[in-house]
Amino acid sequence: MNQDELQHLLSKYNSQTATPEEKRVVEEWYEHVNGNEPDAGNSDLFAVKNKIHKKIQRGIKKKRNHTKLKLKSFYINLFRAAVLILALLGGTYLYLKQSDSGASTKVSLSKEKPIKPGGNNAVLLLADGSQVILNEAVDGQVVDQPGVKITKTKSGELVYRFIGKSNLEEAQFNTVTTPRGGQYHLILVDGTGVWLNAGSSIKFPTVFSGASRKVEVTGEVYFEVSKNKSKPFIVNTDQSEIKVLGTHFNINAYPDEDYQRTTLLEGSIEISKGREKQLLSPGQQASISKSSDVIKLKEIDDVEAVVAWKNGYFQFEKADLQSVMRQISRWYDTEVSYNGQIPVKEYNGKLPRNAEVKKLIEMLSYTGIHCKVERNQITVNPK
Template identity: 40%
Template sequence: MLQCNYFENRADHKFLFCVLAEKQCILEKKEYLEKLLNKYLDKQCTAEEVRYLLSHFNLPDQKEELQDMLHQYFEQEVEAGNVEKQLAEQTAEELRPVLLSKIRKKQPRYLIGKWIKLVAAAVVFLCVSVALYVFIPSRSEIRKETVQSAAPQKDIQPGSNKAILLLANGSKIILNEVKDGELARQNGVAIVKTKNGQLLNTSLSSASADTEMAYNTISTPRGGQYQVILPDGSRVWLNAASSLRYPAAFTGQSRLVELTGEAYFEVSKDASKPFKVSARGQMVEVLGTHFNMNTYEDEQSMKTTLLEGSIQIAYQQMKSLLRPGDQAKITAGQAVPLKISRGVDTDEAVAWKEGYFQFNHANIQEVMRQLSRWYDIEVKYEGKQPSKEFGGAIQKDLPLSKVLNILEKSNVHFKVSGKEVVVMP
């Protein structure tokens, strides 16, 4: 390696030194980055190496370099006989935008475990025992298998941003059919639809405590989702087939909303007004925190999962305080209906918000309930259903046929007729 002091006293070589030293430095840096990227894809990077790698590719002129390195990585896998060429090229193309999207967010965490699983959901799979795992594999895990296209037919497309807003005065607004901009004003609050699929409730003036309470309700249909920003700045993501009833302005001693279905909350802090969520007999009380509530009536249990802060959950005569990583599960009819699990996989609880399905020891009925809500389909069952469990991640933006093709690799079969899907052994 060239050193600066080798040339520092030789003026005739000064320019030559600068050129050679710069080239040497570039080559060494590229080799190091290639080494780090390979470790990253093989899930062997340290946290410090991940930060360095992501910060480098966050530079505006490094996007093509990342693409070249990804192709080089998969070319080596093809040469080694670990993966077919077509699959390697497709995976490299799909992987780059996902990595770049995470790099732009500058998240100093090990992203590869979750996000590469997501990218390759439609192209790579591995069956282990009775579970289906959908993932992007490391060198030792790659398998020569691809998902084939479904039989030609009119495919069922995934859900999108769709919702209906019912105002306190009885007016109904179909949010996905109206133009962006201000929709209404009530109790000193402007209700605005934004271009990125949000409903913004902005306080224009302080409502007095004796102002009559006016409640609005936003509802998502099957195959819909929506984000609401409440008058206090709290954010709520509504999953499909869900609704949120909330006051036009928070004027009381607490901020009470009512939920059906599923929602993810990021609550603004206000120690003087606790935020409360009422859902099917349970009450969740917070000051400022992030949590997910799944209260669908067709699920066996209601689940509240805490990501940040702390919350108190009450059901019947039982109360419990949750810390980050805790999940409260309420199962009506049991002797002890409220149970707390510590250290759960919070990624699974909020996967729907991040754009994918994640299953962890889920049976076929659990899987199909999620699909039925997102794709607005009716599910029926024929014959004895297998007792196998499913695990892994699948993108939510795929047509239904591709999702069913992935699941069929675990020896379950489907017959689609219009909006009806029949599950067969």
């Protein structure tokens, strides 16, 4: 395995998207040195490196007089792996650019319980009111519902498959909700892929039996809609209705945002609010204010930046400070407060969503966003 492959593997392990086999490859460093199964959910690979290093040192002293040649080769390889982990983590870097640079770096961290980045975490609410905590459910069939088979795959996604006609006169509705600090991927019965960001939800029928495929969403959701010209796909939010036949698009409809933003990556969509309607082309974004029915369109230079969250990153494009911190607050499930006046600046850049909060604060400080962490809260200071 070369360095690029190992870097990709460690990235998957750290974001909790690695398969059991991939986790085993990473964790066998523990198994050889410690003889015990490590915590598979541990995303703090920096701590992993330190533990490996300490175990190596103790192992070398304890077994110095036994099979020296084999042990030397074995421990050298383990130490190289540990060093590589440290290098990969230490090399994670955020480049953020602001209009006035040159600010000094100040980082203050208390010794409170560390704030962790989010991961795959969601709840499935069934039509009868019962709930399934998806991150705790075992792989395989999750629950029985008429006409569909609902399974959780090894990669952690929820899949609906049509298996026959339902005897119910009305469709059953399910809801998948992610908490703050959670995300999830599911595939609806028509093959449409849905990605939920933190603090989001989708309500949908288990079987699309009518003339259209209607769902309701809150928060931020990315869709890859399965094409069906005879049955349009319709997404309802508290601000708008979006009609598609088959396309890729992202909706940001958090209640604490001033605007609902819908961005089209592929295909075409029609968005409406009241009597206002707009047809979007790929690369366009529609913005709707809560206080107005006007739909404003603009061209987006980099649409992939809009869905960076789905691929494991925060990506900011001319974002103000409060917008940056709201995204961080949702993903790290922590409150954000401000000391003093909030600066009026624009921020651009890319930040890995699997970074521990200490690294996160350090990277933000390069831009003049100075923070401290205490009592599970991030406080932004003016300087």
